[in-house]
Amino acid sequence: MSIDMSQFHEAFFEESFEGLEIMESELLTLDVGAGDVEIINTIFRAAHSIKGGAGTFGFMNVSEFTHVMETLLDEMRDGSRDVTQFAVDSLLGSVDVLRTMLEAARDNTEVDEEMVAARYAVLNKILKEEVSDSSSVDDVEPVPAPPADASVNNAVGEGWVISFIPHTDLLMAGNDPVRMFRALSELGELSAKVDYSKLPPFTELVPEDLYLSWVLTLAGDISKADIEEVFEWVEDDCDLTITPLVGNTQNEQAVAEPAAVVEPVAVSTVAPRPVKEKVSDNSAANQVAEKKKPVTKPKKATESASIRVGIDKVDEIINLVGELVITQSMLDQVGEDLEAHAEAASVGGDSGSQKINADILLRLNKGLAQLERNTRELQDGVMRIRMLPISFVFSRMPRLVHDLSAKLNKKIDLQVSGEETELDKTVMENIGDPLVHLVRNALDHGIETPDIRLAAGKPETGILTLNAYHQGGNVIIEIKDDGAGINKARVRAKAIEKGIIAEGDSLTDDEINHLIFAPGFSTAEVVSDVSGRGVGMDVVKTSITKLGGRVVVQSEEGKGSVFTIRLPLTLAILDGQLVTVGGESYVIPLIAIIESLQVDRTQINAVAGKAEVYKLRDEYIPIIRARAVFGVEDNKADLHESLMVIVEVDGSPVGIIVDELQGQQQVVIKSLETNYRKVETMSGATILGDGTVALIWDVNGMVSVHKKKLNNGVIKA
């Protein structure tokens, strides 16, 4: 029976990565010293499952590596080894290595052998340290099989005489001599002689006990190991001797070693195992060799990766599809009625047709309304399939905080809430790195060392809060620390030094805080290896903007900072404001819009040599004319009573003048890049209800194009 094992790989990788997460989070909760046995057990089980699966599905390097981890965990579990910080950290490091190995196996890429070897060395070093109970160490290395044994076991000849004397309780474990005899008879010609001399008188007979014994003769060219395998499970429940059948044999081997073959089975059955291990070692080596071959194009498994969907979500969709089918048949009926009605009308029967018409129309309307509701619900349901709880990303943080706080000598209490908040899978995959960066940043620059905190009258342990929740159609993620906050004087000085702002610029506190997102800005005096990895906060901002989201920071010196990320629930559908500019419809993402208003002439200020600004309540905001950006003829010199949409760009408001404001609606985003090419002012396109294509604005792009045109004199100030 040949079974394609690769069909189980996906499930194996999925559960293995889950297992790694469990190992990691449990290791982080494991107390040094007296480790909680239940926690160690959980970690052990996860490792054990990965090891078993990896072996079964042919990832021998993973299986062998996990075996070493498992050995260490086993010693911790049975108490023969103390739970030391070093051991816990080594296991955490091993989890990372194991993850890399699994990813390499999944993506069919090479694994960094040096890294693996280094980790082996660390684990083996721990294992070699003194243990109170030395017996479990034997598990580490399989005892190599003495090759001589194998040849004895495989000695072949005319056949064998088997003396099988079961203990009375042999049946109790579900073993049955009949089945063993059947297995033997498949090996060769079997004849049995039963000895029932031990059978007690009927009155003393216990029906569940076995009183019989046998002398079996098995004729044929059979290896002793095959026979032993039949009795493998009962070796301790019987007295078994297997001797070669001596007839007029000409087999020299069997004659040459008669002493060896009569040895008790109990000893020799152990031998075949290591031989098998050796075989698997070889196959592992082959695999490594195969992997060394140049892989032309490593398959990126994440692209086609699966998502686990709760049955309830699927059921809901099936339900909705059912509803849709009902609506469809209802509309179908209306259509037929209309057709029949039209025919009747053409024949000439005019009486009461008006009334029927109205009735049919009513039903048509009702059907369409139902269709609309079904469609919307179905859309929601399908979207929800792609939704995953944000715990997928948040779960990386405890480890990060654990490692970093040790490195930075800071005391940090990580508080996570809202882990169940759901987010689109694609958004999730892309928000991980920015979040990690923000957390690193909060730990590195935000929270102070214990002595500084104590001196400032704060508790020595800093609090880092991660929170996520839904608001409107958005997901909000907050990263909050109670650290030093943003040092505005230093940020300002740095920004001037880097040429981001001019010396005389007057900026609000908020604007100064947002300077940290400016490209090329870094306040750390020395670029540390914690948060300064060549990427700054500008990259964080860019990644979030790419996802159609926004990030803002609020900070108070001495009290701490809050970074708030606002993300769309999904990337496929967008809540948009429809506007018209020069006769064309456009969509502005609702997430970017602060408000829309009608321009009042008295509030416009045209500063000489600079762009127009608008006095919105008590702040001045720049005005951008959408027509000018798109190069459409602008006939309005006076903006009085024009419509202005105020959007947020880089944390500050910008007013964009449009011709008309239309309704708000959800639009399905189609990529411009795949269908046309990248357009700086647009983030995508969509198809409206009437079939026309509307472009979706990228407000950041709008602002930068406006700036360019202004600088080039294309737009007159």
Next chain:
Amino acid sequence: MARILVVDDSASMRQMVSFTLKGAGHEVVEASDGVEALASAKSGSFDLVITDVNMPNMDGITLTKELRALPNYRFTPILTLTTESSAEKKMAGKQAGATGWLVKPFNPDQLLATAKKVLG
């Protein structure tokens, strides 16, 4: 053919074992730990139980003991799936009343051969 209860906390192993046995014409019921398996065992009858050893909630050794305590499962073949080649671990299963064991990693052919040993 036979009705088999497959117990493993690892979904991929369960899939593999189950797929293989079904392919050979057996009827398979899956359980992801000992507690679930015991409930299934009590509510139905099985010709063979194949169980992993290390599982959450109830491990395979305890499951074996519990099953042997049930009148219907006194003689039912129970096979443990173990990664331990050491005699000590195999014996833990035997002492609990397991019929035999199958050492991981195993391939579908080995699984079927082992199942055949105790069925029929």
